[in-house]
Amino acid sequence: MSNQQYEVVDVVLAITYKCNSRCIMCNIWKERDHEGEFTTQDLKNLPSTAKYVNVTGGEPFLRPDIVEIVRQIRKYSPKAQIIISTNGFLTDFISRRVEEILTFYPQIGIRVSIDGMYEKHEQTRGIPHAFDKCIATIKALQEIGVKNLGIGHTILDENPGEAERIYNLTRDLKIELSLALAQNSEIFFKKTDNKIKNFDNLRSQLEYLIDKELKSFSVKRWARAYFDYGAWRFFRYNERVLPEGSGKDSVFVSPKGQVYPADYVNHEIGNIKNQNINDIVNSQEAEKARQTTCKNNPYEAWMICTLRGSFEANKWNVLLWAIKNKLKVHLGQKVLK
Amino acid sequence: MKKVKVTFNHETCIGTGTCATLTTKYWQMGDDTKSQLIGGSLNKKTKVYELTTEVDDEDYSILKETQQFCPSQSISVKEIK
Numbered sequence: 266m267s268n269q270q271y272e273v274v275d276v277v278l279a280i281t282y283k284c285n286s287r288c289i290m291c292n293i294w295k296e297r298d299h300e301g302e303f304t305t306q307d308l309k310n311l312p313s314t315a316k317y318v319n320v321t322g323g324e325p326f327l328r329p330d331i332v333e334i335v336r337q338i339r340k341y342s343p344k345a346q347i348i349i350s351t352n353g354f355l356t357d358f359i360s361r362r363v364e365e366i367l368t369f370y371p372q373i374g375i376r377v378s379i380d381g382m383y384e385k386h387e388q389t390r391g392i393p394h395a396f397d398k399c400i401a402t403i404k405a406l407q408e409i410g411v412k413n414l415g416i417g418h419t420i421l422d423e424n425p426g427e428a429e430r431i432y433n434l435t436r437d438l439k440i441e442l443s444l445a446l447a448q449n450s451e452i453f454f455k456k457t458d459n460k461i462k463n464f465d466n467l468r469s470q471l472e473y474l475i476d477k478e479l480k481s482f483s484v485k486r487w488a489r490a491y492f493d494y495g496a497w498r499f500f501r502y503n504e505r506v507l508p509e510g511s512g513k514d515s516v517f518v519s520p521k522g523q524v525y526p527a528d529y530v531n532h533e534i535g536n537i538k539n540q541n542i543n544d545i546v547n548s549q550e551a552e553k554a555r556q557t558t559c560k561n562n563p564y565e566a567w568m569i570c571t572l573r574g575s576f577e578a579n580k581w582n583v584l585l586w587a588i589k590n591k592l593k594v595h596l597g598q599k600v601l602k
Numbered sequence: 603m604k605k606v607k608v609t610f611n612h613e614t615c616i617g618t619g620t621c622a623t624l625t626t627k628y629w630q631m632g633d634d635t636k637s638q639l640i641g642g643s644l645n646k647k648t649k650v651y652e653l654t655t656e657v658d659d660e661d662y663s664i665l666k667e668t669q670q671f672c673p674s675q676s677i678s679v680k681e682i683k
Contacts, residue, residue: 285619287671297673299616327619329635354623358631392623393664 275515287391303522315342353377353402374413381427415441448566453528487587514574532558621668
Protein backbone atom coordinates (compact mmCIF):
# COMPACT_ATOMS: atom_id res chain seq x y z
CA MET A 266 0.00 0.00 0.00
CA SER A 267 3.03 2.31 0.34
CA ASN A 268 2.67 3.84 -3.16
CA GLN A 269 -1.00 4.62 -2.60
CA GLN A 270 -2.17 8.09 -1.81
CA TYR A 271 -4.88 7.32 0.73
CA GLU A 272 -4.94 5.00 3.73
CA VAL A 273 -8.14 4.44 5.68
CA VAL A 274 -7.92 4.93 9.45
CA ASP A 275 -11.62 5.12 10.28
CA VAL A 276 -14.30 2.61 9.24
CA VAL A 277 -17.99 2.82 10.10
CA LEU A 278 -19.21 -0.74 9.65
CA ALA A 279 -23.00 -1.14 9.61
CA ILE A 280 -23.36 -4.90 10.05
CA THR A 281 -27.16 -5.16 9.82
CA TYR A 282 -30.17 -2.93 9.27
CA LYS A 283 -32.33 -5.10 11.52
CA CYS A 284 -33.51 -2.85 14.33
CA ASN A 285 -35.71 -3.10 17.39
CA SER A 286 -36.15 0.63 17.83
CA ARG A 287 -38.60 3.06 16.24
CA CYS A 288 -36.64 6.30 16.25
CA ILE A 289 -38.10 9.57 15.00
CA MET A 290 -34.79 10.67 13.43
CA CYS A 291 -34.02 7.42 11.61
CA ASN A 292 -35.97 5.09 9.33
CA ILE A 293 -33.64 2.07 9.36
CA TRP A 294 -36.16 0.13 11.46
CA LYS A 295 -38.58 0.25 8.52
CA GLU A 296 -36.10 -1.61 6.31
CA ARG A 297 -37.41 -5.01 5.22
CA ASP A 298 -34.65 -6.21 2.90
CA HIS A 299 -32.07 -8.07 4.97
CA GLU A 300 -30.81 -10.39 2.24
CA GLY A 301 -27.19 -10.37 1.08
CA GLU A 302 -25.44 -9.10 4.21
CA PHE A 303 -21.64 -9.40 3.98
CA THR A 304 -20.11 -12.50 5.59
CA THR A 305 -17.37 -12.72 8.19
CA GLN A 306 -15.05 -13.95 5.38
CA ASP A 307 -15.59 -10.65 3.54
CA LEU A 308 -13.96 -8.83 6.46
CA LYS A 309 -10.57 -9.86 5.08
CA ASN A 310 -10.96 -6.71 2.98
CA LEU A 311 -10.91 -4.40 5.98
CA PRO A 312 -7.90 -2.06 5.90
CA SER A 313 -4.90 -3.12 7.99
CA THR A 314 -4.28 0.61 8.52
CA ALA A 315 -7.54 1.20 10.43
CA LYS A 316 -7.25 2.80 13.86
CA TYR A 317 -10.98 2.94 14.58
CA VAL A 318 -13.78 0.60 13.56
CA ASN A 319 -17.27 1.59 14.67
CA VAL A 320 -19.61 -1.42 14.50
CA THR A 321 -23.12 -0.12 14.09
CA GLY A 322 -26.53 -0.95 12.64
CA GLY A 323 -29.54 -1.11 12.83
CA GLU A 324 -28.99 -2.80 16.13
CA PRO A 325 -25.66 -4.62 15.67
CA PHE A 326 -26.32 -7.18 18.40
CA LEU A 327 -29.19 -8.56 16.30
CA ARG A 328 -26.65 -10.02 13.91
CA PRO A 329 -26.11 -13.63 15.12
CA ASP A 330 -22.39 -13.68 14.25
CA ILE A 331 -21.42 -10.40 15.92
CA VAL A 332 -18.83 -12.15 18.13
CA GLU A 333 -17.12 -13.64 15.07
CA ILE A 334 -17.32 -10.28 13.32
CA VAL A 335 -15.36 -8.65 16.16
CA ARG A 336 -12.84 -11.51 16.02
CA GLN A 337 -12.32 -10.96 12.27
CA ILE A 338 -11.95 -7.19 12.68
CA ARG A 339 -9.22 -7.90 15.27
CA LYS A 340 -7.51 -10.17 12.72
CA TYR A 341 -7.61 -7.88 9.68
CA SER A 342 -7.48 -4.44 11.35
CA PRO A 343 -5.28 -5.34 14.34
CA LYS A 344 -4.42 -1.73 15.22
CA ALA A 345 -8.05 -0.66 15.41
CA GLN A 346 -10.00 0.33 18.49
CA ILE A 347 -13.38 -1.37 18.00
CA ILE A 348 -16.48 0.39 19.32
CA ILE A 349 -19.96 -1.14 19.10
CA SER A 350 -22.87 1.33 19.05
CA THR A 351 -26.05 -0.20 20.47
CA ASN A 352 -29.50 1.00 21.49
CA GLY A 353 -29.07 -1.11 24.64
CA PHE A 354 -32.65 -2.41 24.76
CA LEU A 355 -31.91 -6.14 25.06
CA THR A 356 -29.90 -6.11 28.28
CA ASP A 357 -29.36 -9.84 28.92
CA PHE A 358 -28.90 -10.67 25.26
CA ILE A 359 -26.27 -7.93 24.78
CA SER A 360 -24.45 -8.85 28.01
CA ARG A 361 -24.12 -12.49 26.92
CA ARG A 362 -22.57 -11.48 23.59
CA VAL A 363 -20.21 -8.94 25.16
CA GLU A 364 -19.06 -11.48 27.74
CA GLU A 365 -17.94 -13.70 24.84
CA ILE A 366 -16.13 -10.80 23.18
CA LEU A 367 -14.34 -9.87 26.42
CA THR A 368 -12.68 -13.31 26.51
CA PHE A 369 -10.51 -12.41 23.50
CA TYR A 370 -10.78 -8.60 23.34
CA PRO A 371 -11.02 -6.94 26.78
CA GLN A 372 -10.59 -3.47 25.22
CA ILE A 373 -13.91 -3.61 23.37
CA GLY A 374 -15.75 -0.30 23.52
CA ILE A 375 -19.53 -0.05 23.82
CA ARG A 376 -21.65 3.08 23.33
CA VAL A 377 -25.29 2.95 24.39
CA SER A 378 -27.41 5.54 22.59
CA ILE A 379 -29.48 7.79 24.88
CA ASP A 380 -31.20 10.88 23.47
CA GLY A 381 -32.56 12.25 26.73
CA MET A 382 -33.55 11.49 30.29
CA TYR A 383 -36.50 9.21 31.04
CA GLU A 384 -39.60 9.94 28.91
CA LYS A 385 -37.61 12.11 26.48
CA HIS A 386 -35.65 9.05 25.39
CA GLU A 387 -38.87 7.04 25.08
CA GLN A 388 -40.33 9.75 22.83
CA THR A 389 -37.40 9.79 20.41
CA ARG A 390 -36.96 6.00 20.38
CA GLY A 391 -40.62 4.96 20.41
CA ILE A 392 -40.00 2.19 22.94
CA PRO A 393 -41.63 1.95 26.41
CA HIS A 394 -39.14 2.20 29.31
CA ALA A 395 -36.35 2.84 26.81
CA PHE A 396 -34.29 4.87 29.28
CA ASP A 397 -34.52 2.24 32.04
CA LYS A 398 -33.49 -0.49 29.61
CA CYS A 399 -30.40 1.49 28.57
CA ILE A 400 -29.33 2.17 32.15
CA ALA A 401 -29.82 -1.52 33.00
CA THR A 402 -27.58 -2.43 30.06
CA ILE A 403 -24.88 0.06 31.07
CA LYS A 404 -24.86 -1.30 34.62
CA ALA A 405 -24.80 -4.91 33.37
CA LEU A 406 -21.84 -4.12 31.10
CA GLN A 407 -20.01 -2.43 33.98
CA GLU A 408 -20.60 -5.53 36.08
CA ILE A 409 -19.09 -7.89 33.52
CA GLY A 410 -16.03 -5.68 33.25
CA VAL A 411 -16.41 -3.47 30.16
CA LYS A 412 -13.95 -0.63 30.73
CA ASN A 413 -14.48 1.40 27.57
CA LEU A 414 -18.13 2.22 28.09
CA GLY A 415 -20.11 5.30 27.18
CA ILE A 416 -23.31 6.96 26.10
CA GLY A 417 -23.80 8.07 22.51
CA HIS A 418 -25.95 11.21 22.52
CA THR A 419 -27.36 13.03 19.51
CA ILE A 420 -28.42 16.68 19.78
CA LEU A 421 -31.72 17.19 17.98
CA ASP A 422 -34.30 19.97 17.99
CA GLU A 423 -36.58 17.40 19.63
CA ASN A 424 -34.40 17.02 22.75
CA PRO A 425 -33.56 20.56 23.89
CA GLY A 426 -31.53 20.78 27.08
CA GLU A 427 -30.86 17.05 27.22
CA ALA A 428 -27.18 17.11 26.24
CA GLU A 429 -26.10 18.68 29.51
CA ARG A 430 -28.27 16.26 31.49
CA ILE A 431 -26.75 13.31 29.65
CA TYR A 432 -23.28 14.77 30.17
CA ASN A 433 -23.91 14.86 33.92
CA LEU A 434 -25.30 11.32 33.79
CA THR A 435 -22.06 10.11 32.20
CA ARG A 436 -20.07 11.81 34.95
CA ASP A 437 -22.24 10.14 37.61
CA LEU A 438 -21.85 6.73 35.96
CA LYS A 439 -18.12 7.39 35.32
CA ILE A 440 -18.44 6.60 31.62
CA GLU A 441 -17.66 8.41 28.35
CA LEU A 442 -19.89 10.71 26.30
CA SER A 443 -19.80 10.46 22.50
CA LEU A 444 -21.62 13.43 21.02
CA ALA A 445 -23.27 13.55 17.63
CA LEU A 446 -25.57 16.07 16.00
CA ALA A 447 -28.63 15.63 13.80
CA GLN A 448 -27.67 14.59 10.30
CA ASN A 449 -29.19 13.12 7.17
CA SER A 450 -28.38 10.11 5.07
CA GLU A 451 -30.09 8.63 2.05
CA ILE A 452 -28.12 5.39 2.36
CA PHE A 453 -27.94 4.92 6.15
CA PHE A 454 -30.76 6.54 8.12
CA LYS A 455 -32.96 6.77 5.03
CA LYS A 456 -33.96 10.23 6.21
CA THR A 457 -33.22 13.62 4.70
CA ASP A 458 -35.28 16.10 6.72
CA ASN A 459 -33.37 16.13 10.01
CA LYS A 460 -32.37 19.72 10.62
CA ILE A 461 -31.20 21.82 13.55
CA LYS A 462 -33.13 25.08 13.61
CA ASN A 463 -33.06 25.79 17.34
CA PHE A 464 -29.68 27.54 17.47
CA ASP A 465 -30.30 28.96 20.95
CA ASN A 466 -30.54 25.43 22.33
CA LEU A 467 -27.58 24.22 20.30
CA ARG A 468 -25.43 27.09 21.52
CA SER A 469 -26.36 26.67 25.19
CA GLN A 470 -25.77 22.90 25.08
CA LEU A 471 -22.44 23.14 23.29
CA GLU A 472 -21.31 26.03 25.50
CA TYR A 473 -22.08 23.94 28.58
CA LEU A 474 -20.11 20.96 27.27
CA ILE A 475 -17.16 23.10 26.12
CA ASP A 476 -16.99 24.78 29.53
CA LYS A 477 -16.93 21.41 31.33
CA GLU A 478 -14.41 19.80 28.97
CA LEU A 479 -12.00 22.74 28.95
CA LYS A 480 -12.03 23.00 32.73
CA SER A 481 -10.72 19.43 32.89
CA PHE A 482 -7.05 18.49 32.73
CA SER A 483 -7.44 15.89 29.98
CA VAL A 484 -6.14 16.60 26.46
CA LYS A 485 -8.72 14.12 25.11
CA ARG A 486 -11.51 16.17 26.66
CA TRP A 487 -10.02 19.39 25.28
CA ALA A 488 -10.19 17.79 21.83
CA ARG A 489 -13.86 17.05 22.49
CA ALA A 490 -14.40 20.70 23.32
CA TYR A 491 -12.87 21.57 19.95
CA PHE A 492 -15.22 19.09 18.25
CA ASP A 493 -18.15 20.87 19.98
CA TYR A 494 -16.79 24.26 18.91
CA GLY A 495 -16.49 22.95 15.32
CA ALA A 496 -20.07 21.71 15.48
CA TRP A 497 -21.28 25.21 16.35
CA ARG A 498 -19.33 26.79 13.49
CA PHE A 499 -20.62 24.13 11.10
CA PHE A 500 -24.30 24.27 12.04
CA ARG A 501 -24.62 27.99 12.72
CA TYR A 502 -22.29 29.45 10.09
CA ASN A 503 -21.93 26.57 7.65
CA GLU A 504 -18.14 26.66 7.91
CA ARG A 505 -15.62 23.96 8.74
CA VAL A 506 -12.84 24.53 11.25
CA LEU A 507 -11.32 21.23 10.08
CA PRO A 508 -11.54 19.51 6.68
CA GLU A 509 -13.33 16.16 6.62
CA GLY A 510 -11.76 12.96 5.31
CA SER A 511 -14.65 11.07 3.76
CA GLY A 512 -13.46 8.73 1.03
CA LYS A 513 -9.84 9.50 1.89
CA ASP A 514 -9.09 8.28 5.41
CA SER A 515 -12.61 7.23 6.37
CA VAL A 516 -15.40 5.18 4.81
CA PHE A 517 -18.86 3.85 5.53
CA VAL A 518 -19.67 0.19 4.81
CA SER A 519 -23.30 -0.93 4.49
CA PRO A 520 -24.58 -4.37 5.60
CA LYS A 521 -24.46 -5.50 1.96
CA GLY A 522 -20.75 -4.61 1.86
CA GLN A 523 -21.18 -1.45 -0.25
CA VAL A 524 -18.48 1.10 0.48
CA TYR A 525 -19.29 4.82 0.49
CA PRO A 526 -17.02 7.80 1.29
CA ALA A 527 -19.31 8.47 4.30
CA ASP A 528 -22.85 7.63 5.29
CA TYR A 529 -23.93 11.06 4.05
CA VAL A 530 -22.37 10.66 0.60
CA ASN A 531 -24.63 8.67 -1.72
CA HIS A 532 -21.95 7.44 -4.12
CA GLU A 533 -20.95 3.77 -3.95
CA ILE A 534 -17.22 3.40 -4.59
CA GLY A 535 -16.81 -0.37 -4.18
CA ASN A 536 -17.75 -3.44 -2.17
CA ILE A 537 -15.82 -5.32 0.52
CA LYS A 538 -17.12 -8.58 -0.92
CA ASN A 539 -14.55 -8.26 -3.71
CA GLN A 540 -12.01 -5.54 -2.93
CA ASN A 541 -9.86 -4.28 -0.07
CA ILE A 542 -11.00 -0.94 1.36
CA ASN A 543 -7.57 0.67 0.86
CA ASP A 544 -7.71 -0.31 -2.82
CA ILE A 545 -11.25 1.04 -3.05
CA VAL A 546 -10.33 4.54 -1.76
CA ASN A 547 -7.50 4.67 -4.27
CA SER A 548 -9.72 3.67 -7.21
CA GLN A 549 -10.97 5.87 -10.04
CA GLU A 550 -14.51 5.59 -8.71
CA ALA A 551 -13.43 6.95 -5.33
CA GLU A 552 -11.65 9.85 -7.03
CA LYS A 553 -14.79 10.54 -9.03
CA ALA A 554 -16.81 10.57 -5.80
CA ARG A 555 -14.36 12.95 -4.13
CA GLN A 556 -14.38 15.30 -7.13
CA THR A 557 -18.14 15.34 -7.63
CA THR A 558 -20.51 13.92 -5.02
CA CYS A 559 -18.49 14.86 -1.92
CA LYS A 560 -18.07 18.44 -3.11
CA ASN A 561 -21.71 18.97 -4.04
CA ASN A 562 -23.15 17.04 -1.16
CA PRO A 563 -26.44 18.42 0.23
CA TYR A 564 -26.24 16.23 3.34
CA GLU A 565 -22.75 17.14 4.50
CA ALA A 566 -22.33 16.56 8.23
CA TRP A 567 -20.07 17.25 11.19
CA MET A 568 -19.22 13.86 12.62
CA ILE A 569 -16.20 12.50 14.43
CA CYS A 570 -15.60 9.46 12.22
CA THR A 571 -14.77 11.65 9.21
CA LEU A 572 -12.70 14.07 11.31
CA ARG A 573 -10.26 11.94 13.29
CA GLY A 574 -7.58 12.17 10.59
CA SER A 575 -7.95 15.96 10.58
CA PHE A 576 -7.67 16.13 14.35
CA GLU A 577 -4.40 14.20 14.15
CA ALA A 578 -3.04 16.38 11.36
CA ASN A 579 -4.03 19.58 13.16
CA LYS A 580 -3.32 18.53 16.74
CA TRP A 581 -1.11 21.52 17.55
CA ASN A 582 -3.73 23.99 16.33
CA VAL A 583 -6.35 22.17 18.40
CA LEU A 584 -4.10 22.27 21.46
CA LEU A 585 -3.43 25.98 20.99
CA TRP A 586 -7.17 26.66 20.68
CA ALA A 587 -7.79 24.61 23.82
CA ILE A 588 -5.19 26.46 25.92
CA LYS A 589 -6.45 29.86 24.77
CA ASN A 590 -10.06 29.01 25.45
CA LYS A 591 -9.29 27.20 28.69
CA LEU A 592 -8.12 30.54 30.04
CA LYS A 593 -11.35 32.10 28.79
CA VAL A 594 -13.67 29.63 30.52
CA HIS A 595 -11.71 29.89 33.77
CA LEU A 596 -12.27 33.65 33.57
CA GLY A 597 -15.99 33.02 33.11
CA GLN A 598 -16.08 34.06 29.45
CA LYS A 599 -18.05 32.40 26.65
CA VAL A 600 -16.30 30.55 23.84
CA LEU A 601 -19.06 30.48 21.22
CA LYS A 602 -19.95 33.59 19.24
CA MET B 603 -59.00 -9.80 32.17
CA LYS B 604 -58.98 -11.08 28.62
CA LYS B 605 -58.31 -14.58 27.38
CA VAL B 606 -55.92 -14.45 24.41
CA LYS B 607 -54.23 -16.84 22.04
CA VAL B 608 -50.75 -15.81 20.91
CA THR B 609 -49.22 -17.62 17.95
CA PHE B 610 -45.65 -17.23 16.77
CA ASN B 611 -44.00 -18.55 13.62
CA HIS B 612 -40.33 -19.12 14.46
CA GLU B 613 -39.59 -20.07 10.84
CA THR B 614 -40.59 -16.68 9.42
CA CYS B 615 -39.13 -14.62 12.31
CA ILE B 616 -36.26 -12.48 10.97
CA GLY B 617 -34.94 -11.57 14.41
CA THR B 618 -35.35 -7.82 14.70
CA GLY B 619 -35.97 -8.27 18.41
CA THR B 620 -38.83 -5.78 18.42
CA CYS B 621 -41.18 -8.04 20.42
CA ALA B 622 -38.58 -8.80 23.11
CA THR B 623 -37.82 -5.08 23.30
CA LEU B 624 -41.45 -4.17 23.84
CA THR B 625 -42.01 -6.78 26.56
CA THR B 626 -39.79 -9.37 28.16
CA LYS B 627 -42.79 -10.90 29.90
CA TYR B 628 -43.83 -12.85 26.81
CA TRP B 629 -40.80 -12.66 24.50
CA GLN B 630 -37.09 -13.34 24.76
CA MET B 631 -34.23 -13.58 22.28
CA GLY B 632 -32.70 -16.99 21.66
CA ASP B 633 -29.04 -17.56 20.86
CA ASP B 634 -30.04 -17.94 17.19
CA THR B 635 -31.02 -14.23 17.36
CA LYS B 636 -34.64 -15.15 16.80
CA SER B 637 -37.46 -14.51 19.23
CA GLN B 638 -38.95 -17.08 21.57
CA LEU B 639 -42.51 -17.06 22.92
CA ILE B 640 -42.10 -17.62 26.65
CA GLY B 641 -44.33 -20.48 27.78
CA GLY B 642 -45.36 -21.24 24.21
CA SER B 643 -45.57 -24.79 22.93
CA LEU B 644 -45.04 -25.99 19.36
CA ASN B 645 -48.14 -27.10 17.51
CA LYS B 646 -46.68 -29.87 15.36
CA LYS B 647 -49.54 -29.65 12.89
CA THR B 648 -49.37 -25.92 12.17
CA LYS B 649 -45.66 -25.64 13.04
CA VAL B 650 -46.23 -22.45 15.02
CA TYR B 651 -45.76 -21.83 18.72
CA GLU B 652 -48.94 -21.16 20.66
CA LEU B 653 -49.75 -19.67 24.03
CA THR B 654 -53.22 -19.32 25.50
CA THR B 655 -53.33 -17.13 28.56
CA GLU B 656 -55.29 -14.52 30.50
CA VAL B 657 -53.96 -10.97 30.38
CA ASP B 658 -54.95 -7.56 31.74
CA ASP B 659 -55.61 -4.58 29.46
CA GLU B 660 -52.03 -3.33 29.68
CA ASP B 661 -50.52 -6.67 28.69
CA TYR B 662 -53.12 -7.11 25.95
CA SER B 663 -52.19 -3.73 24.54
CA ILE B 664 -48.45 -4.46 24.55
CA LEU B 665 -49.01 -7.91 23.01
CA LYS B 666 -51.05 -6.32 20.22
CA GLU B 667 -48.16 -3.91 19.71
CA THR B 668 -45.74 -6.81 19.27
CA GLN B 669 -48.05 -8.10 16.57
CA GLN B 670 -48.37 -4.67 14.95
CA PHE B 671 -44.64 -3.96 14.84
CA CYS B 672 -43.36 -7.43 13.96
CA PRO B 673 -41.81 -6.71 10.53
CA SER B 674 -42.16 -10.32 9.32
CA GLN B 675 -45.75 -10.67 10.59
CA SER B 676 -44.74 -13.75 12.55
CA ILE B 677 -46.93 -12.86 15.54
CA SER B 678 -50.67 -13.10 15.94
CA VAL B 679 -52.60 -12.07 19.07
CA LYS B 680 -56.30 -12.86 19.18
CA GLU B 681 -58.82 -12.44 21.96
CA ILE B 682 -60.83 -15.60 22.67
CA LYS B 683 -64.45 -14.85 23.58
